[in-house]
Structures are given as structure tokens and as C-alpha cells.
Amino acid sequence: MGGVQKQLYKKLNSSMGAHAARALRIVAVDCDHGHLQAVEALGLPGIKTMFGRLPDEFPSKEAVGGSASAILISEVLHFLHGKEIESSIQSAYDLLVPGGRLVLSTVSFNFKPFGNEAARSKMRSTYQANLVKGLKWPGSDGFDLNALCKDEIERTTTPEIKEAIARFPQYIHIIGPRELRQACVDAGFEIEVACLGDHPGYPAGFTARQKGEFESTHVVAVKRGSTNN
Numbered sequence: 416m417g418g419v420q421k422q423l424y425k426k427l428n429s430s431m432g433a434h435a436a437r438a439l440r441i442v443a444v445d446c447d448h449g450h451l452q453a454v455e456a457l458g459l460p461g462i463k464t465m466f467g468r469l470p471d472e473f474p475s476k477e478a479v480g481g482s483a484s485a486i487l488i489s490e491v492l493h494f495l496h497g498k499e500i501e502s503s504i505q506s507a508y509d510l511l512v513p514g515g516r517l518v519l520s521t522v523s524f525n526f527k528p529f530g531n532e533a534a535r536s537k538m539r540s541t542y543q544a545n546l547v548k549g550l551k552w553p554g555s556d557g558f559d560l561n562a563l564c565k566d567e568i569e570r571t572t573t574p575e576i577k578e579a580i581a582r583f584p585q586y587i588h589i590i591g592p593r594e595l596r597q598a599c600v601d602a603g604f605e606i607e608v609a610c611l612g613d614h615p616g617y618p619a620g621f622t623a624r625q626k627g628e629f630e631s632t633h634v635v636a637v638k639r640g641s642t643n644n
Contacts, residue, residue, distance in 0.1 A: 442479045446472075470499040473506035482512040490614075492521040492595075493588045497552030500590075501598050508602045513640030517604060523611050523632040524553075524589045528560050529567035537563065538589050551597075554589035561585065595634050604636035 440461055443454045446468040454464050467474050469491055476482055486507045492500050507517045524542045527535040538558050545553035561568065596609035611629035 440480070442474065442483075444474055469495060470502040470506065473503060474510065476510060479510070482515070483510050484512055484515045485518065486511060486515070487518045487520075489518075489520040490522075492519065493590055494586065495588065496557075497555045497588075497594075497598075500552075500588075500595075501601065504598050504604075505602045508604060508638055511638045513638055515638050516607070517599065517634075517636045517638070519595060519599075519632075519634040519636075520614065521590045521595065521632050522587065523630055524591050525611065525628055526589055526630045527628065529564050529571070531564050531567055534558075534560075534563040542589055542591070546591075552588070552594055553591070557586040557588055559585045560587055590632050592632050592634065595632055599634060599636040603638065605639050606634065606636050608633060608635035 440463070442463045442465055443451065444465050444467040445451050445454075446466065448466065451464040451466065454462065463479075465474060465478060466472075469488075488503065488507065492503065495503065504517070504519075511517065524539050525535065526538065538554070541556055541558075542553045545556065592609040592611060596606050599606060610633055612631050612633045613629060614631040
């Protein structure tokens, strides 16, 4: 586990402080029933699974059985447009207890699918041009990975990558720390971490897989306020 990930997990774990005396409950939310079944098959105690889809099907307090002390949204936001990201972050703010933390991980403007430098260069140049124009979400034009990486997709034989390809949307939104941080601030959060980092969980060959390429954007934000509110 890299230094960035250790920092993120430390921040996430610290959010349990005021609630340590309570029984830990975890709600795993996904829009893929297969993913939920895989979690259920682990048989881990204290974990509830729930179908949900951002931004319109964000879990409610009633559905999860109360407010949350921490929320992790990982590898989802880059499939959404800017307004949808803002709505999802606001929903997370409303679900958290005061002092609760939101942890976000998404692809950055350094994302290099299948190690394809030409694809990364095209995405990054579009992002930079929109940044100069002052767009709130410079990567929101979106990119179709199937089109950008057609040759790599046809050549791949790795089962994990083939499975990932089968789920590819036609829209992927590359996101930098600047705009993700601002979206959290606009929702009422204070920022603890906003940075680029490496992602340890992608299948081998799916990204550049080179330490220091910083293909992900990470944010840790806290909802300030008294836990007695």
C-alpha cells in the first residue's frame, strides 16, 4: 500500500473516533448486483449490501438505518457529469454526522488506460484547454475509452481486463483535485486531503501501473460541527 493510500485510510479510520463505542456497521452500495453478491459471499459480519446509483439513488438515512460517520465513493464519480458529481457530494454531506468524513477516489487527468500515451495525451490536452477557458469541470467533455483504446482492447487477452471492457461506458470524466476539492467546499465540507495519487486496485495492464504516475485524484473532506447537533 502506497503512502497516499495509507494517509487516506488513516483519515477514514479516524472518523470513527466519537462513535467507537457503537457497533460498527458498514453499508456497501453498488449499481451492479454481481458486485453486491460478491460482497455478500465474503460472509463478513456487520456488512449490509444495498443497490444504489449516483446521483439519483443515493442511500437515504432511512435506508441505511441512520446517519453515516464515514462515506467512501471510489471509482464512480468519473462516470458522472459535473452537476451530477455536485449532487452526489451534497447527498453525502446530508447523510454524514457532524465530524463525519467523505473519502473520494476517481481518475485524474493523468489517467493512461492500457498504458496508451496517445489516449492520455488527448484527454489531458482537452482538460488543460478547458482549464484555461475557466470551465468549472475541465474534463466534463468526456471521453469514450472504447474509441480511444480500440487497438489495445482488441489485443487484450487478460480476463480481468476483458471483464472491465465489457462494462465500459461511452463517457468517462477525468477529474483533478482542484475541481473536486471545490465541489466539496461548495457543499459545506472542509478539506483535509486533496491530491493526486496512485491507485492500487486496478487490474494489471489496465493502467500505466507505474508508481508516481498519479492516475487518480483523492479527496478527504470533513463535515464540521458538534456531534451533539
